[in-house]
Amino acid sequence: MAIAIISFGFLSIPDIPAIELHPDHTSFYQENLCSFSIFDLMSQDYGTYNIEIYIEPTGSVECFGKNSWYEYQLEKRIEYGWDYNEPDKIKIWISSNINLDLLIQSTFWLLLISFVPRKDSKTISNKIVISAINTLIFYIHLIGEKSYYKNLSREYDIEIFSREFNNDLYIENYFLYLYLITLFLVSYVFLHLFENRLGSLINYLPYLFLIYGTYASLNLNIYLIILSSLGVTSLLKNNIHKKLTSLYFLFSIFWLVNLEQKDLNFDVDKLRGFTNSSQSLTSTIFWIIIFYLLTNGVYFFINESRKHYDTGKFRRNLLISSSLVFLIGNLAAINKLVNYFSFYFLGLNKFGMRSLESISGNTWRGIAPSAEGMGEFFAFVVLFTVLISFDKKIQLNFFEKLLLVITILGIARTNNFAAISSCVAIVAFYFSINKLKTKRTIIVFLIYLLPFRVHCIYNFLEIIHMFT
């Protein structure tokens, strides 16, 4: 809370007071850029106008958290099959900065990890070396995705030192120094946190669905950084599958040899943080290495922690995570500050929905990038809870039952028929097996599934008919 308040200028006082948010005041706000924090703006009256807040990732350090642009968009007709009128709105961009995003968001997420209870310490040696190697790998990322970062930051420069025109040494590339130091710190601090929480982190994995971890301006995700540091750890311990590693790098070499290099800037959109924005040799090498380390890191993490897996705790955290996703989604839809800060501090790929109304009267995605994906997550939580409760005979307490109800509300809002029907079918099958425990059950189950299969075949034939 303190990080959010201080970093976004809650305590700052603008030189000139902000005024009402109104289309007539567009020129005022366009002339006074970097003057008002999001708190100053949201405390102003805006009548019945619809206000939408966006992030401007190309901001400078001095302008962080302040207004970057302001414009009024008139009512317009949206034509894409279901034509409708998009109402008029006031759009405000709040500035963010690559270095500050890396620092503030990393601090917040590492702080969240620190709240996981300590259990079963195991010292990881050579933390400094691991962090240094990890930092070097992410330096390659900065070099490789030049097109992406050059558009974002005026200060973008990959040379640690360079020469002036008169041959003097230039060592003032603070952009790069900050980037490298922050990445080093993230890896180093995470390794400290991890070694003290080996016995508990695995039960908190469900929160991955709540904390997406994508940086607001960078094409990076916190999980890439921390899991690759674990990947480097396992590499240094020689804890790798040699045959798979050889096969992976053999295919990678084949890919690199046939790579057609292009200096382009691919719009990563919803995949930001986990995909390449360029087609340069350097960026491809980075993503090949990082996905290898990520996989190794995940394997190392599961291997070291699996004996501490606790079904009851995992189920509880699944329920809490899914409920928070739903509740925060609702809050973000009704409050603009919650919408903005949930985007920033949860590391979302796109802003949460700005209204409680479903899209085309159908689905509602909340803070998730896709309603279908979130529906599947909610359905999985319900399925896991029901099956584990009955199979392991772990009772739900009142609080968990309440969370289950919230999760079911979440499925209903996402309106994902496939997820709901699959969940119901699997639960029905589970209870059928347990009740009858005969081969006849399987035949009975397949008969239950028949309407769904007929429905699927019918839909498939309709699609073929549309294209022929």
Place this chain on the structure above:
Amino acid sequence: MHKKTELICGVSELKPNFEEIGNNPNFVFENDPNFETVRLFDLDGNVVNVNSWLECANYVNGGWTNDISDFLNGEKYLFFGLTLILLVASYFQKKYNFLKRV
């Protein structure tokens, strides 16, 4: 300034000697028709339009810029601030090993 010059004026093969230019009161910058005019300003709000790479590089070297954020190097202050915090944290880490208790 080399980096800033490249960013504002573009890349050039020329290796300017700013001292020579500064010491020559009769030096005249020749307009380059292939160079797109760049508008620069200084901290006092004075504005100049430059019409060649050399002229642009000379002004940039003198502290002129085309972006107001260049006057306050936020990254520099952030870097030194972070370094100071790290030095203090390292001292306490060595003395009390607080990361072990985190």
